[in-house]
Amino acid sequence: MPVLVMKFGGTSVATLDRIKRAAKRVGLEVAKGYDVIVIVSAMSGETNKLVGFVNETSPLYDAREYDAVVSSGENVTAGLMALTLQEMDIPARSWQGWQVPVQTTSAHSSARIEAIPTDNISAKFNEGMKVAVVAGFQGISPEGRITTLGRGGSDTTAVAFAAAFEAERCDIYTDVDGVYTTDPRISSKARKLEKISFEEMLELASLGAKVLQTRSVELAMRYKVKLRVLSSFEEPSEEAGTLVCAEEEVMENRPVSGIAYSRDEAKMTLVDVADKPGIAAAIFGPLSEAGVNVDMIIQNVAEQGLTDMTFSCPTDQVLRAQKALNDAKGRGDINFQELIADTDVCKISAVGIGMRSQSGVAAKMFKTLSEEGINIKVIATSEIKISVLIDRKYMELAVQALHDAFELEKL
């Protein structure tokens, strides 16, 4: 039987009624002859509640315990989904990550999937089971402890299962009906894309577009998994949602495909760092060891052997970054005058594979922001994106202005 992977996010399984609605969609695919692997998130709000408990208990928590706590929400949904399917007379059972087992690295709270043995679930399919419901977002480390894959990790679970089982397609059911040129809550002119390339989706995902987890897009690109993002609240149809696919399949040709933003970015500045060889390693080594995801980095021109070093990281890692750098300072690895954390910033990014062949995109972006009186604090670019850090209060304005400037509302 061909295998289909269907992933339901937190809002799609937020209540028992919604689980029932999701189960009906699964039933439609079973009726078409698929063996279905359903990946579920926790009921919406649950994971936030659990993360809140952990943070309140221990701000610099042991990530192994964090994972043990936070993974429990998915187990609940998996069991309830299996029961709902059974009530519809569809043979189904649930699997928790360690039961498959979803083998991951030991990098707790942001582990990577290393392998998904298929024998266990395939054997059940051969016995007549039609749906395997798997708790998303979680796995098991080589030490036998529960791991989680980071926020949005259920998307990655879904794509990894699609790759392992060579699924015909991986459908990601969420609360939006596809990928937009920007967040429709910020710009009413946002337009749904029919198709988007893996590369663009990857940038958008890593830049704060909440539709898919970065890692899931990476995996889909590597294993050529046909990935579809669609809403679980719309009527089923073959054309629903946005297809994430190879560049060649995308027809539109424009410099910018989307504008992304992220509120969860903090600007960290180390004042008066000694400007000498090896200093970057001395700073970013400890940050990396502490699990801080550094995004943008800039270094000012040195004066009298001293320089300022600025980087950005997720706001919820600021405490961790401060501890790592102050510890390194205490050990004498680095020296600096002051460490300033500015959490009142946001990141705005323009993304498009068209940038490769069209020049002037950066200039147009800077000019647009300048015309709105918005000061740019940090810039970072890649082959297909330009990101800037600006004051958070200008976020909506910047997104709307850029969406207009690049004429994204037009087909």
Added chain:
Amino acid sequence: MPVLVMKFGGTSVATLDRIKRAAKRVGLEVAKGYDVIVIVSAMSGETNKLVGFVNETSPLYDAREYDAVVSSGENVTAGLMALTLQEMDIPARSWQGWQVPVQTTSAHSSARIEAIPTDNISAKFNEGMKVAVVAGFQGISPEGRITTLGRGGSDTTAVAFAAAFEAERCDIYTDVDGVYTTDPRISSKARKLEKISFEEMLELASLGAKVLQTRSVELAMRYKVKLRVLSSFEEPSEEAGTLVCAEEEVMENRPVSGIAYSRDEAKMTLVDVADKPGIAAAIFGPLSEAGVNVDMIIQNVAEQGLTDMTFSCPTDQVLRAQKALNDAKGRGDINFQELIADTDVCKISAVGIGMRSQSGVAAKMFKTLSEEGINIKVIATSEIKISVLIDRKYMELAVQALHDAFELEKL
């Protein structure tokens, strides 16, 4: 190092503050030099919420999925407790049932613990860990699926760990400060017992006294585990709570030690059953296979080859019992006119090891109820208890009258 087992029930870990308070008690025992195994329940309300989800989704649920869902609450508390202890600089980590592993039978939702290998946790104690926090109520079946031990199963987890690790004592922290002659919410004259014998506690537990799960007392009796029930809301002291111990250690000598009651009992009557050899097996075989816990059984005198058979079972198993008996009727195993379920009853029991040597206890109980105008529907007795089923509306009255009649308020 000597090992101590401490179990905290749902109300003792209902909030992060309460978890902190419980952790402080654990800290006191660690300071005394114990290696501590902490068994935790789910935060109060959580398990009920999850059970509610399952029942709403699938009234005749697949018990394997029930267990997968319902066990998740304990995992959350275990991780949070470990984090809280770590914040107090006490080396601690959490274990979920399958990680220990707590090996159980495959009788989902009421599994029995078969073995608890100690090597895993002992090795960590040897490495300097001071507290192992274990999610109570759960284990793993030989098939590798999650099992639960039935309501109150965390008590059983605690006693089983105390037996496996040859713990010096097993302290059960709950929201009451010990075992009472009856429920203080029903009779203001209820008195706390300093000691109670395993046998009496066993009867009280199985009769609806919510203090300890029956199975936990059985285990404690078999493995001679010193079991103490105490409140996590009182100041720590050596004399706190009630000690459950061998009969010889209990000093008081009275016919009745306590009055228990249970609202969760239904009276099921099979009308006009053929009165022939093998009929009881034909009725109770299918019930047993369906996992119905039949408690009391009475059979009326037969007339013209027909008889009525009455039994009691927990109210939440009524659906299951009806299905099992109607199926058996359909297969022709048994025949009956009608199956009447009366859920408007309750069970009242008088318990005491003194009954063995003193006569007239049953007579006094029946007389007391009769004087209050309470009709007895079913009677069941054992060596140290007398139970009756009566109309539920008389429950409080019956408990108070019997507590007075046996003078339980007096030392």
